[in-house]
Amino acid sequence: MRTVLDFTPLYRSSVGFDRMLDLLDNASRVASVDNWPPYDIAKIGDADYRITMAVAGFAQDELTVTQEGNNLLVGGAKTGDDSGEYLHRGIAGRTFQRRFELADHVKVVDANLTNGLLTIDLKREIPEEMKPRQIEIGQASSPAQVSQIDQGQKAA
Structure with a gap:
């Protein structure tokens, strides 16, 4: 339902x-x-994240990591020739494409493949113009000056 x-x-x-x-x-x-390949998403700092995917059997040149705007695409395709006869085949080697939707200002920092685990490090980098800033409060002009300006505008 x-x-x-x-x-x-x-x-x-x-x-x-x-x-x-x-x-x-x-x-x-x-x-x-589709829950293959299995993956973890971890928050490792205030603005740092890590995606770890289990991609056993895939070589570095058989994997792609692409960021297109706010989408992170991770794909894998076996290129090797598989001519063996299997009695049992339990290691998945099928082509995959996993899509992650990233928040605004999240960028891929690094990607590494070690021991069958693809690790993708992400960082949220908020641009300087979007960070909070202190606004200086000025002193207002006297009411007499304000009324003179208003009268000048009405006369024009």
Whole structure:
């Protein structure tokens, strides 16, 4: 059973959250969940994150990590020739593409493959112009000066 959420009332009382509400709506529409390859997402600092994917059997040149805007795409495709006869095949080597939706200002810092684990380090870097800043409060002019300016504008 799927629950349908209606975010319409939130659009009336919020400004600038439309992207987040669209993401929630899209996430609820996911038809099937593919859980391969398995992965972990960890927060390792105030603005640092790490995605670790188990990609056993894939070589470094068979994996791709691409950031397109706010999307992180991780793909893998086996290039080797597989001509052996298997009695049992339990190690998955199928092609995959995993998509992660990144928040604004999150960038890929590094990606490493060690012992079958692909580690992708991410960092949120808020631009200087978006960080909080102190606004200096000036002294207001006297009411007499304000009224003179208002009268001058009315006369023109």
